[in-house]
Amino acid sequence: xxxxxxxxxxxxxxxxxxxxSTAWAQGRRGATSRPGGSQRPxxxxxxxxxxxxxxxxxxxxxxxEQQQKALNRLPPDQRQRLQERLQKFNQLxxEQQQxxxxxxxxxxxxxxxxxxxxxxxxxxxxxxxxxxxxxxRGELRNMATMSPGERQAHVSAPEFRTKFNKKEQxxxxxxSEVLPxx
Numbered sequence: 001x002x003x004x005x006x007x008x009x010x011x012x013x014x015x016x017x018x019x020x021s022t023a024w025a026q027g028r029r030g031a032t033s034r035p036g037g038s039q040r041p042x043x044x045x046x047x048x049x050x051x052x053x054x055x056x057x058x059x060x061x062x063x064x065e066q067q068q069k070a071l072n073r074l075p076p077d078q079r080q081r082l083q084e085r086l087q088k089f090n091q092l093x094x095e096q097q098q099x100x101x102x103x104x105x106x107x108x109x110x111x112x113x114x115x116x117x118x119x120x121x122x123x124x125x126x127x128x129x130x131x132x133x134x135x136x137r138g139e140l141r142n143m144a145t146m147s148p149g150e151r152q153a154h155v156s157a158p159e160f161r162t163k164f165n166k167k168e169q170x171x172x173x174x175x176s177e178v179l180p181x182x
Contacts, residue, residue: 054104054105054108056101056104057101071083102180103178106177106178106179106180107177107178110177110178114174114177117174118174118175118177118178120174121170121171121173121174121175122175124167124170124171125171125175128168128171132168135163135164135168136164136168136171136172136175139160139163139164139172140172140175140176140179143172143176143179144179144180144182145182146182147182148181148182151176151179155169155172155173155176160172
């Protein structure tokens with residue numbers, strides 16, 4: 001249960017890493033040649049579960065000098081934000097690091113349009129007042145204990161619709177897609 005709370009508590013950090021690493025990966029795709037001269041193809045949904053590396057995993061396995069080169073290709077403000085997030089990530093206990101990696105991998109396995117929806121909802125979440133963020137976090141914690149079918153029934157229930165406005169309902173629905181499977 002504690003790791004589930006950690007996932008939710010660290011979602012802002014994860015979201016930042018997700019957003020920054022995606023931008024880094026997109027920039028890298030166009031700039032990096034693969035062995036044999038071919039460009040890296042776009043990732044298809046489910047690539048992470050088939051053994052293909054996510055951008056974060058690729059970055060982690062690079063030698064330090066290659067990591068620095070990749071970071072140097074980013075605009076200065078984006079590079080600084082990413083470096084700060086990487087530093088925070090590296091200071092986390094190993095179990096929290098793994099929970100964030102799992103969260104990222106679950107997001108990365110979604111189809112691109114669902115990834116975008118989740119990212120937008122994460123941004124909308126961060127713009128909510130603190131008391132509404134707390135309510136949404138609580139709802140996601142509750143939903144983390146449910147099966148996917150139970151989650152679907154839960155967000156369709158009248159109680160859910162009265163507890164959250166339409167924007168908040170969308171945030172919860174989208175963010176629930178990256179909750180750990182039960």
